Amino acid sequence: MRAAIFRAEVHEQLERIGQADIIVGIPSFNNARTIGHVVRAVQGGLAKYFPEHKAVIVNSDGGSSDGTMDVVHNSSIDDFSAILLHHRVSPISKIAFPYSGIPGKGSAFRTIFEIAGALDAKACAVVDSDLRSITPEWIELLVTPILKGGYDYVSPLYHRHKFDGTITNSIVYPLTRALYGRRVRQPIGGDFGFSGSLAQYYLTKDVWETDVARFGIDIWMTTTAIANGFKVTQSFLGAKIHDAKDPGADLSSMLYQVVSATFELMETYSEVWMPIRGTEPVPAFGFEYTVGLEHVNVNTARMLNTFREGLRNLGEIWLDILGAGDFGEVERLGALPDSEFHFPIGLWTQVVYDYALAFHKRKLPVEHLIKSMTPLYVGKTASFIIEAKDMAQTEADAEIEKLCLEFEKRKDYLVTNWK
Amino acid sequence: MEDFIDLILDPLQELFLKFKVFMPNLLAMLVILIIGILLAFIIKRTLVKFLAAINFDSWSDRMGFTKLMRKGDLWSKPTAILSTIIFWLLIIVTLMGGLNALQISAIDQLASQFFSYIPRLFSAAMILVVGYLLSGFISRAVLIAAANSGFHYAKLLAQAVHTLLIVLILAMIMEQLQIAPSIVLAAFSIIFGGIVIALAIAFGVGGIGAAKRIIERELVEDRPGKAPDDIEHI
Numbered sequence: 082m083r084a085a086i087f088r089a090e091v092h093e094q095l096e097r098i099g100q101a102d103i104i105v106g107i108p109s110f111n112n113a114r115t116i117g118h119v120v121r122a123v124q125g126g127l128a129k130y131f132p133e134h135k136a137v138i139v140n141s142d143g144g145s146s147d148g149t150m151d152v153v154h155n156s157s158i159d160d161f162s163a164i165l166l167h168h169r170v171s172p173i174s175k176i177a178f179p180y181s182g183i184p185g186k187g188s189a190f191r192t193i194f195e196i197a198g199a200l201d202a203k204a205c206a207v208v209d210s211d212l213r214s215i216t217p218e219w220i221e222l223l224v225t226p227i228l229k230g231g232y233d234y235v236s237p238l239y240h241r242h243k244f245d246g247t248i249t250n251s252i253v254y255p256l257t258r259a260l261y262g263r264r265v266r267q268p269i270g271g272d273f274g275f276s277g278s279l280a281q282y283y284l285t286k287d288v289w290e291t292d293v294a295r296f297g298i299d300i301w302m303t304t305t306a307i308a309n310g311f312k313v314t315q316s317f318l319g320a321k322i323h324d325a326k327d328p329g330a331d332l333s334s335m336l337y338q339v340v341s342a343t344f345e346l347m348e349t350y351s352e353v354w355m356p357i358r359g360t361e362p363v364p365a366f367g368f369e370y371t372v373g374l375e376h377v378n379v380n381t382a383r384m385l386n387t388f389r390e391g392l393r394n395l396g397e398i399w400l401d402i403l404g405a406g407d408f409g410e411v412e413r414l415g416a417l418p419d420s421e422f423h424f425p426i427g428l429w430t431q432v433v434y435d436y437a438l439a440f441h442k443r444k445l446p447v448e449h450l451i452k453s454m455t456p457l458y459v460g461k462t463a464s465f466i467i468e469a470k471d472m473a474q475t476e477a478d479a480e481i482e483k484l485c486l487e488f489e490k491r492k493d494y495l496v497t498n499w500k
Numbered sequence: 501m502e503d504f505i506d507l508i509l510d511p512l513q514e515l516f517l518k519f520k521v522f523m524p525n526l527l528a529m530l531v532i533l534i535i536g537i538l539l540a541f542i543i544k545r546t547l548v549k550f551l552a553a554i555n556f557d558s559w560s561d562r563m564g565f566t567k568l569m570r571k572g573d574l575w576s577k578p579t580a581i582l583s584t585i586i587f588w589l590l591i592i593v594t595l596m597g598g599l600n601a602l603q604i605s606a607i608d609q610l611a612s613q614f615f616s617y618i619p620r621l622f623s624a625a626m627i628l629v630v631g632y633l634l635s636g637f638i639s640r641a642v643l644i645a646a647a648n649s650g651f652h653y654a655k656l657l658a659q660a661v662h663t664l665l666i667v668l669i670l671a672m673i674m675e676q677l678q679i680a681p682s683i684v685l686a687a688f689s690i691i692f693g694g695i696v697i698a699l700a701i702a703f704g705v706g707g708i709g710a711a712k713r714i715i716e717r718e719l720v721e722d723r724p725g726k727a728p729d730d731i732e733h734i
Binding site for chain 2 (some may be wrong): 267332333336338383390391393394449
């Protein structure tokens with residue numbers, strides 16, 4: 082495996098620093114607007130909760146043209162007393178540089194792992210550069226379980242609006258949980274803590290020229306940690322609010338990136354997940370509290386229209402993937418009026434498992450296969466929104482739990498047909 | 501009388517001499533044919549086993565070749581069809597090689613023409629296979645992208661793209677095989693240009709009402725009062 086090549090000035094900085102206890106990585110690409118707040122929150126967290134540890138903030142940038150790296154260099158907390166810190170704080174080193182390799186979050190993370198190895202770090206954390214709700218406490222919650230609890234991997238727990246994170250709630254969480262038997266609630270959360278040894282383990286995997294380098298790094302990190310028996314935990318971080326999403330971001334491309342990475346990992350770890358039945362909880366740190374969340378606008382009529390157009394145009398592809406029985410059920414849904422539309426969780430579970438099997442059997446080119454799932458996913462999301470419209474957060478969570486149990490119940494179908 | 505006998509024997513002698521010269525060539529042809537046919541049989545059997553080992557039939561199913569064969573009323577397995585095609589190609593090559601061994605100038609010319617045509621035949625076959633795969637891939641990509649954006653006529657659009665690509669591929673194949681190249685070029689230009697003009701007229705004149713409805717629907721959807729989706733899917 083080829084190691085990342087650092088620029089000469091990064092080498093110099095690393096040699097000057099020598100060793101570090103904690104590394105906090107911030108991958109970025111044109112995040113000048115928000116990264117300053119993230120850097121200050123990280124600095125505050127390191128100063129407040131780990132004053133006696135040597136820490137380094139690493140900004141691994143994808144070649145931003147808006148001065149992101151300058152913002153990183155210039156951002157610092159001028160008055161530590163504002164965060165109730167009165168003792169002397171040793172300066173926290175900052176390294177900001179453009180990473181090399183395939184453009185993508187995975188390549189940015191790889192460089193952070195390399196730096197963690199070069200500085201012999203004990204604990205690492207990575208946080209997104211577009212976060213608006215990050216506080217110094219996030220760093221404590223992501224790093225302490227590693228340094229003091231003996232854990233190798235910390236996955237985030239957030240409070241999110243009941244309609245947000247639908248790819249996580251309806252596909253990635255139920256599927257990952259049913260496959261690997263661990264209830265990691267936000268497997269693609271984006272903000273993680275991990276031990277130095279796990280960072281080195283990640284580097285032994287030869288995936289840096291694949292799609293993991295571009296996208297799918299979040300699910301890859303979580304799954305690799307679980308499937309290889311590393312000690313996994315979760316930390317409650319509060320609300321996750323980040324910069325306004327890219328309006329041009331295409332839903333089917335997002336779905337393709339996340340789901341293809343999840344299915345690809347199923348191929349890698351088939352020997353691990355096949356014998357597993359049932360699930361066990363993953364311990365959680367942090368003080369859970371309720372937060373006020375912004376209202377989310379949804380247009381279910383438009384979503385249902387997308388589902389019906391999908392049924393009309395992609396019917397042949399769906400029939401080939403789902404088989405006549407499940408496709409007949411999907412066809413029946415297409416005839417329902419909006420007010421009565423309900424996508425049964427059993428049918429949705431079958432759809433996800435059938436797509437995983439079609440991916441395994443290479444029934445279609447991967448991108449076509451997963452993108453053809455978009456109208457089905459949109460239909461399922463619309464159904465959830467209609468049902469959960471008047472539900473409290475806890476009731477909506479209970480619905481997701483029911484879906485997860487359905488995935489567990491039907492796992493035999495997946496295992497039997499996988500071979 | 502002697503003259504008369506010579507008159508009869510000379511042509512026979514000449515015929516015998518010609519036959520004596522021709523005999524080794526005939527034997528050579530027979531040997532080439534026998535060895536060639538035997539080799540063709542062996543290669544066919546080996547190919548069938550090899551294709552079965554690499555699951556050629558299921559690959560063919562996935563790529564849509566089986567479906568295409570069924571449309572053309574071919575009901576054998578793709579493995580059997582491909583190996584039969586290769587077998588008959590080898591038989592034809594053997595036959596041409598055998599005839600060439602006879603060293604008859606007319607046949608020599610025919611054989612050399614045949615062998616010089618083989619590269620064209622091969623590249624035409626390649627264009628057909630790659631073109632068919634590519635047209636299927638592109639039209640499916642169009643279908644999925646259009647359906648995902650909620651376009652009502654996604655299937656029609658994908659079918660139109662597929663047909664246009666097939667027309668283009670057929671024209672390329674005919675051009676490659678040198679089958680009436682000038683007619684093919686003219687026909688292709690007329691058909692392709694005709695389709696484009698027909699579409700322009702259909703959308704420009706016949707589709708005024710439809711275009712109006714589509715624009716009105718888009719405007720209704722973009723109206724400020726109509727709330728956009730704020731869902732974060734990830």
